[in-house]
Structures are given as structure tokens and as C-alpha cells.
Amino acid sequence: MTNLSVNINKVATLRNARGENVPNILQVATDCELFGADGITVHPRPDERHIKKADVFDLRPIIKTEFNIEGFPSEDFVKLVTIVKPSQVTLVPDAPDALTSSAGWDVPANIELLSDLVEIFHSAGVRTSIFVGTDIENIKAAARTGADRIELYTKPYADLYESSREKAVKPFIEASIAAHKAGLGVNAGHDLSLKNLEFFHKNVPFLNEVSIGHALICDALYLGLKETICRYKECLAD
Template sequence: MTKLSVNINKVATLRNARGGNHPDVLRVAADCEMFGADGITVHPRPDERHIRYADVRAIRPQITTELNIEGNPIDRYIDLVLEVKPTQVTLVPDAEDQITSNHGWDTKANRAFLTDVVGRFREAGIRTSIFVDPSVEMVGYAKECGADRVELYTEPYAAGYERDREAAIAPFVAAAEEARRIGLGLNAGHDLSLQNLHFFHERIPWVDEVSIGHAIICDALYLGLHETIAMYRRAIGR
């Protein structure tokens, strides 16, 4: 069964635009779970331009499903994860001024660093996923770093979907098959939407989790959050 984790960063962006607490990030997280989300994803960045470190601490006690914390493992982030102890941590190689994630780790070049970070999180009992491009080699080295899962960076798939969906999905199928062969769990995320999610899941039905934020919040403006989450669940056969 593929799980749906809803990334609520965009809700925090809207709140921060005006100050105050509207919309209420904690309420939205609770509503997402009530409406059928299998987990909540947050991605705190150093400038706290959307999800704040304080949000992560406040969200953790109320999550009844799974909490996934994404981010670049700088010292402050590592301390937060070890304090909060989410179900899953996803390591993403974001620069501090990056608008959004746009590439995966070079798990070969960063093997020593990632092995150390993954080891610290696994010792704390936290499932660890490494964000990678759809590369058989990068998936293989993620395994050598000690990761429990990889998360495939799916923006290239989304960008090529309308033009040639078979060509767009091909490297993801290869990377996913390698992950399955070597015993790595498999997540996916970035620009997955109602337009392209069903086909992705149809071709890679063994994906453990998809993490989706921007498209869900955009769709919810028209469809409502409850109906939107239901539609994304149907897209992954739920």
C-alpha cells in the first residue's frame, strides 16, 4: 500500500505572508490526517520562510500517523530532528537560499558525510531516507550510506510527462527496480499531481510513500482540502 504524506509548507507560507496564525498550520495538519492523509511532511529551512522550527516542535505531539521532516542536515537541523524524533527524516541537499529542492544527493561523493548523519538518526530509531535523482548508481550508494529508503526526485518526470510519459518514467522505473533489488524502501516526491500521479503509481506500484504539497494545496483552493486528499488517495489506488 502506497502512503500519502501531505507537505504543509505552503500553508505556512500563506500564514507567514500576513503574520498571526491564519491559516493555523496545526489545524491544517490535523485536518489532513482526518481527511485521510497517512502522514505529514514538513521542510524547515534555515530562514524559516515557511515552516518554522517552532512549528515542527508543536506539530509532533499531535501527529497520529507519521511525521516526515525533510531538510539539509546542517547542525541546527540535526539537533531538531534528534529532539523531535519524527517517524522519518529525509535528507535533502538544499542550499540556504534555494527556493525549492531541485536535485538529489550525489551519494557517492558525499558517502562519508551521509553515512555519519544516517548513522546518528538510525541510532535514535528514526527511519532515514535520502533524496536522490533517478539514478541506479545514486540509489546503490544510498544503500551503502546505511539509508532505510530513498526518495526519488520526481520533477524531471513531471516536466516530461505531457511530452512523452513513457520516456519520462523510464529512469524512475530503473531506479525503483534497483531500490527493490537491494532492499531499500522507496519514496517519491516533487511536482507529483493529479495529472501525473496515477501513471507514476501504475508503473511503480511498490512505492512506499509519495510526499506531495504544492499541488495538493493548489488543488484544494478549487476542490477543498477534504475532496483533494480523497482524489490523491484514489490516484494511488486507495
């Protein structure tokens, strides 16, 4: 089974636009779980333009499924994760001012850093995932850090999907097989949507989890949150 983790950053962006507590992200997270989500993802950034540090602490006790915190491993981020102890931490190589995640780690160039971080998070009992592209040697290097999983950066798939879905998905199939052989679980995320998710899921083996935020929240504006989550779950049905 492939789990659906709903990234609620965009909900926090909307809330922050008015400086009040509408929409209430705690209620949204609870509703996502009620409507069938298998987990909640947040990506706190230093400028707190969407998810705030306080939100992470407030969310922890109410989430009954899996809680995934993703972000760049700054000193503050590492401290936050080791205190909160989510189900999973996903390490991304974002610059502090990045608009969104736009590339995976060059693991060999950062293998000492990533290995040390994996050890820190494992000591806190947190499953650790490394955000990467589809390069096979890079994925093998991720396995050498001791990480539990990788998260495949799927924007290249989404960009190519309309013109050639078979070509778009091929490197992700190969990457997922390589990760599985190396003992890694496989997550995926970025620009997955109702348009391209089902094909991705049916073709990429060993897929543990997809993390989806922007497209899902946009769809919910038209379909409603409950119907939207149901449709995404249908895309992941075996």
C-alpha cells in the same frame, strides 16, 4: 499500499504572509489526517520563510500518522530531528537559500557524511531517507550508507509527462527496481499532481510513499482540502 504524505509548507507560507496564525497549520495537519492523509511532511529552512522551528515542536505531539521532516543536514537541523524524533527524516542537498529542492544527492561524493548522519538518526530511532535522482549507481551508493529509503526526485518525470509519459516514467521504474534489489524502500516527490500521479503509481513498483505539497495545496483552493486529499488517495488506489 502507497502512502500519501501531505507537505504543509505552503500553508505555513500563507500564514506567515500576515504574521498571525491564520491559517492554523496545526489544524490543517489534523484535518489532513482526518481526511485520509497517511502522513505529514514539513521542510524547515534556516530563514523560516514557511515552516518554523517552533512549528515542528508543536506538530510532533498532535500528528497521529507519520511525521516526515525533510531538509539539509545542518547542525541545527540534525539537532532538531534528534530531539523531535519524527517517523522519518529525508535528507536533501539544498543550499540554505534554495527556493525549492532541485536535485538529489551525489551520494558517492558525500558517502561519509551521509553514512554518519544515518547512524545518528538510527540511534535516535528515526527512519532515514536520502533524496536522489534515478542514477542506478547513485542509488546503490545510498544503500551502502545504511539508509532505509530513498526519495526519488520526480520533477524530470513531471516535466516530460505531457509529451511522453512512457519515456518519462521509464527511468523511475528502473530506479525503483534497483532500490528494492539493494534493500531500500522507495519514496517519491516533487511536482507530482492529480494530472500525473496515477500513471506514476501504476507503473513504478515498490513505491512506499509520495510526498506532495505545492500541487495539492493549489488544488485545495478550488476543490477544498477534503475533496483534494480524497482525489489524491484515489490516484494511489491499487
